Amino acid sequence: IPDCSYANPNWVYRSGFLGSAFQKGLKSFQSRLITSVSEQRSETYLKFGDGDYYFLRGIPLGSASPGKRAISKPLSDRALAFYRSQAIRADFYLCENLLPNRAMFHSIFRKNPDLPAEYAYGLLASRWLTKEFAGSVGLIGSASKVNLVRRLLEFQEYRDYLGLDDFEDYVEVPDLFAADEPTRSAVAVGEQLARTTSKIFLVGVGHLKSALFAELGSYRSAVYLDVGSGIDALAGIIDTDRPYM
Secondary structure, eight states, X not given: OTTOOOSSOOHHHHSSOSTTHHHHHHHHXXXXXXXXXXXXXXXXXXXXXXXXXXXHHTOOOXXXXXXXXXXSSOOOHHHHHHHHHHHTTOSEEXXXXXXXXXXXXXXHHSSOOSEETHHHHHHHHTTHHHHHTTTTEEEEXXXXXXXXXXXXXXXXXXXXXXXXXXXXXXXXXOSSOTTSSHHHHHHHHHHHHTTOOOSEEEEEOGGGHHHHHHHHHHHOOSEEEEOTTXXXXXXXXXXXXXXXX
């Protein structure tokens, strides 16, 4: 992906397996985003990774572990069923081209993803998203990371780097355990969205997203792109070995 790099790529990216379809798809996705934003469409793009698989299956690993970030305690079978029923209601899905991730996605959604998740990572890391949609782009993320972005935007060097003067809107979710009560958290997001003007939002809300993305379009018509840990990148705290960072 132009203007960004991947320090430690998986073999699948070096094998030629992806071919020219990856580049063609990237350009098509960029064109679609430009059109959707200009026409003020309501579209949700939910990104799926291995952590989302563990979360939706109730497997306490990594970010899906109780007490770590998303949840304070194990979710009941009923709560997990609610999350899974919501997760299947996004408009479009992104998943990395890693074969285990694709298998995990298929086991949850019983279909193939619409787009590679690498597009979301790469277009954020290259600053294409912030430059292309400057004046129309907002953030939805954890409070501490959103506030870090606000602080960084006080510096001209950072504004020049992103290619914008500011994000139009900031919508916050709690740093910890936002997924404990998904309905309450979603309503809080909706109340904030009612006061926004952005046409596209970059979203990184952890596992709350599996319940939230189904509702975003009902709160406000806009394009919602799940960039996951891309919010960490904007806040300046990303692991630079992560894809495209």
